[in-house]
Amino acid sequence: MANEVRKQANAADNRGATVAVDSLINYEAVKYFNNEPFEVSRYDKALKAYENASIKVTTSLAFLNSVGDLVMINQLVFQLSVPLNFLGSVYRELRQSLLDMETLFNLQKVNVTIKELPNAKPLQLRQGGEIRFENVTFGYHPDRTVLKNVSFTIPAGEKFAIVGPSGCGKSTILRLLFRFYDVQGGRILIDGQDIRDVTLDSLRKSIGVVPQDTPLFNNTIEHNIRYGRIDATPEEVRKAAQRAHIHELIERLPAGYNTPVGERGMMISGGEKQRLAISRLILKDPPLLFFDEATSALDTYTEQALLQNINSILKDQARTSVFVAHRLRTIYDSDRILVLKDGHVAETGNHTELLEKGGVYSDLWKAQETSLAQDPEHEREIEIEELEVEKRLEQPDRVKDSSSQPQPPQDPPIPH
Template sequence: MRRAETLSPPPAAAGPAAPAAGPAAAARSDWATLARLLPYLWVYKFRVIAALACLITAKVANVGVPLLLKQLVDALSIPLGDPRAALVVPAGLLLAYGALRLSTSLFTELRELVFAKATEGASRSISLQVFQHLHALSLRFHLERQTGGMTRDIERGTRGVQSLISYSLYSILPTLVEVSLVLGLLAVKFDAMFAWITLAALVVYIGFTVLVTEWRTKFRKTMNELDSSSHSKAIDSLLNYETVKYFNNEDFEAKRYDESLDRLRRAKLKSQSTLSLLNTGQQLLIAIALIAMLWRATEGVVSGRMTLGDLVMINAFMIQLYIPLNFLGVIYREIKQALTDLDKMFDLLEREREVRDAPDAQDLHAEAPPVVRFENVGFAYEAGRPILHGLSFEIPAGHTIAVVGPSGAGKSTLARLLYRFYDVSEGRITIAGHDIRQLTQASLRRAIGIVPQDTVLFNDTVAYNIAYGRPGATQAEIEAAAQAARIHGFIASTPKGYGTMVGERGLKLSGGEKQRVAIARTLLKNPPIVIFDEATSALDSANERAIQAELQTAARNKTALVIAHRLSTVVDADQILVMEAGRIVERGTHAELLAREGRYAQMWALQQQGGAEAAADVAAS
């Protein structure tokens, strides 16, 4: 029988706690990976024990079938007319034979039924832990990841849990139990040569299978890597659909994807050819072993040492043994692959958490607007390329501080540091006098709301995306936030209203509509600290002025940090900081900065001149 090659083996409850953060795991042995999985299964220890009991019972019944078949065949030698021919054979042996067959199937199904909850529970527990851990990893990890390849690894890993359990508990372990029982029976009932032939054949068969499968592993590994690579390219291209269209690069993307698929095709062919070699070798070894066993059994029948029923029993034993062994190559390979896939997922679980809570971290309680301070803050995304240099400023409670400056000055980095997506390299950031590194990340982020420059929405309804600011908000509260963000009218004008789907990453909405949804989401959250990172950058002038008033209302009685490029949006700020190359070069109110005729005044003049030219162009058209 030919076995099909697959890309991945055949996953989901509370489990052990996630491991402490550590460096990405080095290569670990298969036994170490198994040991890592066992605690998830041991949560269901009573089911594991019950499943093992069912397994042993099923195999005892299965081994009993050839024994009873021997009795049936030998009973056929009863002389004609003997009353036992009508009573013993049909009424006794046939019923017992049927009962054993039924028992084998019954206990096998019972084993799977009992253990299903453990299998699915372990898979669910691991999947949930990976999901939670990925959310706990730093922004740096998510900026560097390849989404398609990572999701493929997680998908294979969760399936690998079920595959590993299925193949080990449902194939390897039952076969070992049955082999042990058969070898014992052959050695006891007949001469030891039967047991030695069987054992030698099994050893050679298993050795051949393991050696060839280990040799084939590199081809399988290459095939999986190419599969992940082609999947990553396809996902990346589809996520950047608009960019592909902008540059008319559909053919380029198709050619790039086809090259990946062609490399995958060649790797699959290599894997399939080596699989055929493995299958042929296995069948040859099975045939030799069967011939040797049946030759010796036939010789025993001819010499009178054995009965015809013994020959039938030995043949039945060999068939029962070699049918599962026929799939040993596939099973061994799939177990090895499941261990590899599971190891990759455990590597994700052990990936370093760059930003983590301190052991004695406290919750931030900030019902009233707190004071926020940056004290001599230095920061670099990469060593040797500092972004911020000794930055110090304060946002008084309930006040608004605006930060302006050219692109690359480090303005948006301030928001990332305040959210603690990264930890500062030097100095510290405090909220209400607490160093944010001594606060729990959950309580810190609960106290901050942000309208980001690049708004990405969930592929769900408008209502869902607004309510994401405060899950559980009522429809009236959602609509009130939408009205404050000046988007309620647009939503109400759509056929499905608040049930309108926004598409992948919100692509069904315009840039301005997405930004207003983000504003509504933050207004609904209503935190004591708010950050507006170019919050009106995607809006036209009329809507910008309208929403600016709403943002000022939203920032009232809150500690607000406004990051802006257009200076007209920050003229009412309590203080304006002008940044260049990671340093504050000027600070003061709008009027004070204009009076100094420094960098801010130059930027203001340039933007005013640009606005006047744009207005003249519109008027002329």
């Protein structure tokens, strides 16, 4: 009995550590969906389970002794063991606890860079979600400025794309809008409200994100989709998966929606991760949508079907959407395209206008068209990778094995 209780205590301890590590390595997802209270609750439940198991371990030892043994041991404990124990283990525990407390207090002294104003008010979307950057300057390090006096407007209800060479600051725009960082110059407005003047909770609830690197929890597929809205029903979860074109794949798995994805989603392909992220966004249903290379790991057929679904959502509900993209074929139909280069706005316009200008966008388009013509096998490689991961997931013994290693992850005519 004692051994079994000890095993339960160890298992509870491991579950608590898993919850803590999972929350920390997926901190971006926690912030994207405002789920800090949910993670605190999860960790608190895990610690409570460990506490109860530890109490059982201690009390179970009493059943190993007879009444006489118990009386004798109690006498020894009170008369001899307590003083000796204090000089030994108790003193050591106290010293360790003092060091732990010092670390905790130092952590509490860490300066929080992103703070709400005392009089911050909830964000009010009165005009449908117009986003405006006014003379924004920002850099992650003092000696390297990423955005330099950038100004542009994203009209409410429009599909807006941001493109440019690697390192030009495309993804930084999302991080600034989400207030992972604050601007060092200028300001960012949503419907005329400076985002520094509104509450973080209301700001982040209004924005939905599909990041380039999809953060997934070491849990089931259903848990990861429901993370977009914790109180969603199973039916709502499945509808979101259907709109993200992943429901059919999930249904083919032995455990269905209860299939574990592994740490950071190591047991599913890159394309499947992105579709889970999109289904999570659909479930959240925010008024402002951001897609950061959201379909880069998908094959052409799935990408086009998914983009059609996304476009129908944007059209039906008049959502303001921003697509950060490297593959220009995914954003050529945007209402407006912003081209960044070296931290500056190089040019803006729609696809046709930018091609006619013969500038940065035109050069990028021509370079990608040439690359596609020279590498026709690229899309086929993505399709093969998707099939290999699906086969691996459909084997029950492999699904249950969390130590499994992940497999490495004809465009339609477009008017020129």
